[in-house]
Amino acid sequence: MIELPILGLLKEMPLHGYELKRRLENIVGYFGTVSYGSLYPMLRKLEERGQVTGSVNEQTGPSRIVYRITSEGEARFSELMQDPGAPFNLKMLFIHSIQPSERVRLLEQQRDEWVRKLEERRGDQERIAERNIHRYRAALLTRAIEHLERDIAWIQNLIEGEDQL
Amino acid sequence: MIELPILGLLKEMPLHGYELKRRLENIVGYFGTVSYGSLYPMLRKLEERGQVTGSVNEQTGPSRIVYRITSEGEARFSELMQDPGAPFNLKMLFIHSIQPSERVRLLEQQRDEWVRKLEERRGDQERIAERNIHRYRAALLTRAIEHLERDIAWIQNLIEGEDQL
């Protein structure tokens, strides 16, 4: 899913591949890597689809291909931001760029998913208590539950912050 | 990294591919999927390397290839468990099967890495406060820090539990 952050960055300003990689690593660095083997092929594919346009820009330094987002690209970006299957962390990186109503919807949708998962994990925990699962796997489950509890409180706080705007 | 859980499960008992997949999904299901496209090729590769042996077992149902771990396979498993690059969650799933001293080493190593990351993120947070990063990206950083704080307390608790054994 390198598509979403590429479009998100190009929405702000035109950039060439190398600079895109630097910026991508800056913002998605906490939860993943960015490789040329996915970046350049994706840029070519986006160009094929007409979602970005590349133009050679020879002014200074090595030859660069500067990419600009098109209106089709902006539409694709919106589509990805609304896709429940797209990674939440990636959508979060660009949530400032969408409309407030869409924003709340995205946050609430994620909160509900986490609540559902938390219930699931609690169910697992009860089932585990019956059998004699070793303490280490039980601990892993506890950790997952703690993360979900934190996440739900965290996102609820964000949602309430939205309402106050 | 499907190699580690395959060896970990086969260490407990011989299993065929389909049953392996079911068990893998049970235990690694919280943090990933298991596809046939990685399972079967990996079983064949492990067999090539002499780390497992497959034997056809026709007693009942569709023909099965039952895999057994070899001593080379057990050595490979130990190696992976000691590899700092192997995913912590996967190692945690099989930590009960290694020696207590190795166990403590693995846990302490992970704790130290999380402590280091936490310091890094706190540094990022200070740097962000200076510039005007939007609240959503700041919130993502807060979330990462909260997770790390929880994780460190969680693993410290496990380590202290080990000392009492």
Place this chain on the structure above:
DNA sequence: GACAGATATATCGACTTGATATATAATGCC
């Protein structure tokens, strides 16, 4: 005996990763 659903292995295309190749431009520094 027919049909649904579970069991079992296998493979495909598309994609990602990590590494590396191949350039040129900018920079440091004596």
Place this chain on the structure above:
DNA sequence: GGCATTATATATCAAGTCGATATATCTGTC
């Protein structure tokens, strides 16, 4: 000025993974 080092920039490769699908067989049941 000259020269090495580092940064910039695009490109590609082998290996591995994912998600889907193909192709069987077996089991239960009405």
